Amino acid sequence: MQSMTAYLNLSPELVDKIALTLIVVLFLSLGRLLVNIIIKRRIADAMKAYRWRRTILYAYTLVLLVWVGSIWTKGIASLATFMGLASAGVAIAMHDTIANLAGWFFIIWRKPFKVGDRIEIGQIAGDVIDIRIFQFSMVEIGHWVDADQSTGRIVHVPNSKVLKEPLANYHIGFEYIWNEIQVRITFESAWKKAKRLLENIASANVEHLSTGAQEQIRQAAKKYFIFFTKFTPIVYTTVKDNGVLLTIRYLVNPRQRRSTEQQIWEATLDAFNQEKDIEFAYPTTRFYNREYEAGIFMGRAEARAADE
Numbered sequence: 447m448q449s450m451t452a453y454l455n456l457s458p459e460l461v462d463k464i465a466l467t468l469i470v471v472l473f474l475s476l477g478r479l480l481v482n483i484i485i486k487r488r489i490a491d492a493m494k495a496y497r498w499r500r501t502i503l504y505a506y507t508l509v510l511l512v513w514v515g516s517i518w519t520k521g522i523a524s525l526a527t528f529m530g531l532a533s534a535g536v537a538i539a540m541h542d543t544i545a546n547l548a549g550w551f552f553i554i555w556r557k558p559f560k561v562g563d564r565i566e567i568g569q570i571a572g573d574v575i576d577i578r579i580f581q582f583s584m585v586e587i588g589h590w591v592d593a594d595q596s597t598g599r600i601v602h603v604p605n606s607k608v609l610k611e612p613l614a615n616y617h618i619g620f621e622y623i624w625n626e627i628q629v630r631i632t633f634e635s636a637w638k639k640a641k642r643l644l645e646n647i648a649s650a651n652v653e654h655l656s657t658g659a660q661e662q663i664r665q666a667a668k669k670y671f672i673f674f675t676k677f678t679p680i681v682y683t684t685v686k687d688n689g690v691l692l693t694i695r696y697l698v699n700p701r702q703r704r705s706t707e708q709q710i711w712e713a714t715l716d717a718f719n720q721e722k723d724i725e726f727a728y729p730t731t732r733f734y735n736r737e738y739e740a741g742i743f744m745g746r747a748e749a750r751a752a753d754e
Contacts, residue, residue: 463517470513478506496561500577507579542606546580549605553577558608559615564594564700568611570601581605593704616700620666622659625703627694627710629726630686636723637690641681643721647713648679648694652706656697689727 481502489495552558559565564573565584571594572584586599616623631640656677679696698706718724 466517467514470517471510474506474510474513478502493562504579542604543580545606545609546604549608550577550579552608553582553605558613559618563618564616566614566616567603567607570603572596572601575600579605593707594700595704620659620662621699622656622662622697623700623703624695625698625706627707629692629694629714630689630728631692632689632725632727635690635725635727636721637683637692639721640690640718640724641683641692643717643724644681644692644694644714645679647710647717648681648696651709651713652696652698653678655699655702655706659697688729 482499485495485498485502489498559574561574561577564587565571570584570586571588572586573596574582574584576583581602581604584601584603586597586601587594589597591597629640629644631637656679659677677697679694682693682695684691684693694710696706718726
């Protein structure tokens with residue numbers, strides 16, 4: 447040891463601190479590894495095991511910083527002066543890192559989301575799969591995939607984003623979203639019959655999904671100003687340029703959105719196929735011939751005059 451100290455030109459005190467630091471890191475790392483093995487063998491629930499591993503990681507990091515810090519700051523005459531000078535330089539050089547750390551404290555303290563939640567932050571939406579000190583990870587949804595289903599990509603987002611970007615959580619307070627399906631029929635169709643058919647289809651396929659929504663609203667109203675009076679599916683009527691628009695609006699869990707749309711559309715196609723007086727509307731192009739249209743108009747006028 448003395449020959450190595452002389453070769454590296456290090457003081458005995460510095461060598462002792464390095465050796466003690468390595469011992470502390472090795473001791474804590476082995477302890478963390480042992481606890482993780484126990485968690486893996488004893489806890490079968492994936493979510494509970496993940497939370498325990500996160501807790502052990504945070505405890506390990508905190509103890510390591512405090513223990514190693516006490517080793518290297520021992521003997522400094524004025525720790526307050528040292529920390530003041532050091533923190534000023536660190537704040538400038540590591541602005542983004544400190545912002546990410548502040549974002550992590552906000553996530554842990556205020557809990558705007560947790561692992562398993564579906565969120566949208568800025569232009570990114572997905573399911574949260576991991577939360578770390580400097581970033582959190584999501585399985586992306588949307589983009590080229592319809593109906594908010596997974597793209598398969600994992601997106602890593604800096605924690606500082608939660609302090610700068612708008613954040614939407616699909617689950618906190620109220621675990622349902624309103625989904626709408628637009629069905630457009632021609633003006634000549636029997637729109638009242640079509641509306642009744644869609645109301646029956648919605649009631650049969652998705653009304654049961656809103657069970658429990660009223661109780662969730664009541665609980666959420668204790669913390670947020672959330673107020674709904676209608677929980678069952680409803681069909682709205684609107685007139686558009688190329689037909690009558692019937693919009694089915696219903697409550698659904700975000701992860702069931704695409705499957706419920708498929709059920710409703712398949713039932714709608716089957717029901718409308720059996721009705722001769724209901725037709726879907728779609729964009730069409732009409733060519734106007736003035737002479738031809740004038741002839742038809744005159745023919746109809748002469749026919750009415752003959753009837754009279």
